[in-house]
Amino acid sequence: MRKTFAALAALALCFAMASCGGDDKGEPTTDPGTADKPFISIISKGFQHQFWQAVKSGAEQQAAEMGVEMEFVGPASESEVEQQMGMLDTALAKNPAAIGFAALDSRAAAATLTKFKDAGIPVIAFDSGVDSDIPLTTAATDNKAAAKHAAENMCRLLDNKGKVGVIVHDQVSKSGTDRRDGFLEGMAEYCPDVEVLEPQYGGGDQAKSADIAKSIITANPDLTGIFGSNEGSAIGALKGVEEAGVAGQIKLVGFDSGKAQTDAVRAGTMDGAITQDPVGMGKAVIKAAVDAINGQTLPAFIDTGFYWYDSTNIDQPNIAAVLYD
Amino acid sequence: MFSAANPDPIQDSTAVVTPEEKQAGIWKQRLQQLLAFAGLLIIFLAFSIVAPTTFATYSNVMNILFSAVVIGCLAMGATLVIVSAGIDLSVGTGMALCAVMAATFMVRWGLPVWLGILLTLAFGAFIGLINGTAVTILGLPPFIATLAMMMICQGLALVVSNVAPIYFDPVDHASYMWISTGNLIPGSGFPNAIFVLILAVVVAYILFNKTILGRYDVSIGSNMEATALSGINVKKWLILIYAAAGTFTALGGIMISARLGSAQPATGAGYEMQAIAATVIGGTSLAGGKGSVIGTLIGALIISVINNGLQIIMLPQQWQNVVLGTVIVVVVFIDQLRNKQAKAR
Numbered sequence: 084m085r086k087t088f089a090a091l092a093a094l095a096l097c098f099a100m101a102s103c104g105g106d107d108k109g110e111p112t113t114d115p116g117t118a119d120k121p122f123i124s125i126i127s128k129g130f131q132h133q134f135w136q137a138v139k140s141g142a143e144q145q146a147a148e149m150g151v152e153m154e155f156v157g158p159a160s161e162s163e164v165e166q167q168m169g170m171l172d173t174a175l176a177k178n179p180a181a182i183g184f185a186a187l188d189s190r191a192a193a194a195t196l197t198k199f200k201d202a203g204i205p206v207i208a209f210d211s212g213v214d215s216d217i218p219l220t221t222a223a224t225d226n227k228a229a230a231k232h233a234a235e236n237m238c239r240l241l242d243n244k245g246k247v248g249v250i251v252h253d254q255v256s257k258s259g260t261d262r263r264d265g266f267l268e269g270m271a272e273y274c275p276d277v278e279v280l281e282p283q284y285g286g287g288d289q290a291k292s293a294d295i296a297k298s299i300i301t302a303n304p305d306l307t308g309i310f311g312s313n314e315g316s317a318i319g320a321l322k323g324v325e326e327a328g329v330a331g332q333i334k335l336v337g338f339d340s341g342k343a344q345t346d347a348v349r350a351g352t353m354d355g356a357i358t359q360d361p362v363g364m365g366k367a368v369i370k371a372a373v374d375a376i377n378g379q380t381l382p383a384f385i386d387t388g389f390y391w392y393d394s395t396n397i398d399q400p401n402i403a404a405v406l407y408d
Numbered sequence: 409m410f411s412a413a414n415p416d417p418i419q420d421s422t423a424v425v426t427p428e429e430k431q432a433g434i435w436k437q438r439l440q441q442l443l444a445f446a447g448l449l450i451i452f453l454a455f456s457i458v459a460p461t462t463f464a465t466y467s468n469v470m471n472i473l474f475s476a477v478v479i480g481c482l483a484m485g486a487t488l489v490i491v492s493a494g495i496d497l498s499v500g501t502g503m504a505l506c507a508v509m510a511a512t513f514m515v516r517w518g519l520p521v522w523l524g525i526l527l528t529l530a531f532g533a534f535i536g537l538i539n540g541t542a543v544t545i546l547g548l549p550p551f552i553a554t555l556a557m558m559m560i561c562q563g564l565a566l567v568v569s570n571v572a573p574i575y576f577d578p579v580d581h582a583s584y585m586w587i588s589t590g591n592l593i594p595g596s597g598f599p600n601a602i603f604v605l606i607l608a609v610v611v612a613y614i615l616f617n618k619t620i621l622g623r624y625d626v627s628i629g630s631n632m633e634a635t636a637l638s639g640i641n642v643k644k645w646l647i648l649i650y651a652a653a654g655t656f657t658a659l660g661g662i663m664i665s666a667r668l669g670s671a672q673p674a675t676g677a678g679y680e681m682q683a684i685a686a687t688v689i690g691g692t693s694l695a696g697g698k699g700s701v702i703g704t705l706i707g708a709l710i711i712s713v714i715n716n717g718l719q720i721i722m723l724p725q726q727w728q729n730v731v732l733g734t735v736i737v738v739v740v741f742i743d744q745l746r747n748k749q750a751k752a753r
Binding site for chain 2: 133136159325326
């Protein structure tokens, strides 16, 4: 009786799930063994964040255009360094024509990458560099320069006076520290009279970042601006400002895009943000990989670019092309 | 279902809990609550002295209460399960899945807000039902059963949402967001989420202290075999306990998605530890058989006060978790010390 009930319950859960995920497209299974086209394996830092989904779509577009097979995998979260190492090993076992790799830990992968070199498989680093000379090139956003540009715009918005809070998504990863340092550097350079508070870290979690923003506002009633270093931090800052009832009184500068952030910028509740070009990054990885397979020489660094966007230019074609929901 | 008209086997069975022991237990629990409450007051006063003009203000107290809402809701469920000598690791990612389901019901299926909320609560209860079934009928240890559910929920939240946040419509679902950030009393600066937390605590309190479910919960947690021997259908009640916990998880999912105006499928991991921490700080024993809903609320508030206070005094963030962890060690250590003394007597 009970077992039947348990089985029925489990079955019901499956059905419930199946019916909810209705518009889920089945992933095409790639079989590297039988395909004639070169097979490129891309290992990203994750797949949950919209940013990675945009990288993936860029890579898929370019792969279709250049006639190559590809897979796009990534660990469950951006702290799963070990899981990502396992994915590297799995990719090696598939004997791809080339791999694209966004290292979670810039050093941990060095040993595994040597195996790719020994097997003659070209390695293309993307998003963040690897401390190794094995990758033929690195396709990435210059995060430090991008955050410095965010600071330049914050300074312009503040007219070189006031007090600014900084909410960063991570204090360990290179993207977190580069954006933090770039922003602080920019603030010191472009508006030395603005007081910049000790950066706080919200793990990119919107609710946590919102709580932090409210605490900063409470502790500093004279606050005039907040910088959020990624989508979760920036949206958290916006929520915090709204919940604290000081919307419009504090200048908000964000980073990355995503629907909530582009909506806020369009509505003017966020003053502007820096966006990377993830679609372009995905394309650059595939293009570099194909060039490497064909034996061409690659530049050491491919800057995939960044843009400042605000309510005045968000709908311009060159900006709209790099924003993602 | 929980009507008191049923004959209560515990009352007649000295094998389970004698009235004296029960009385002593109640006093011990009150003392524990007092201790936790004293801890809350001390921490609050300490921050008020350090940052008098910024920390101890009405609006900041609202911030503290508001940020305790989600963890508070989750911790109500965690308390029910932990008292039964179980554990529920699925409350964090379960919350994320419930948030995604709420968005699925309301945004994708276009159901009215009230129906979406009811279905989400039912879905949470269903997750709990599966947990309870795995624990009782399949006989899995609660740690394993709910660890598995934690992973399943984490994955399903991404599957159902197609690995993307789902946004509520600012107009169509304004009433949904109002549940969290709206003001029932206009201009009071008192967000509705705090009312929801109070409501959740009242419901959990009644469930735990005034119904058979709560009494059996304690009984199962202190001695499952004796409870079974006294003729109580332990399996049935355990399943109901997990289902009740799942409902609170769903409430947490509703509150976080209503606050953010979106269901974020990738959040949630780590929230279960905060919920368990709140429960333990509040004096609920991980060994089961002893617990307090009010204590858990105080535990959630302590976590919230510490987080908020440390942010306000701008302590470097890496130290904030160190402080929080230390507080947990101190509180639980004092609790155990007192228990040992009580036993020695």
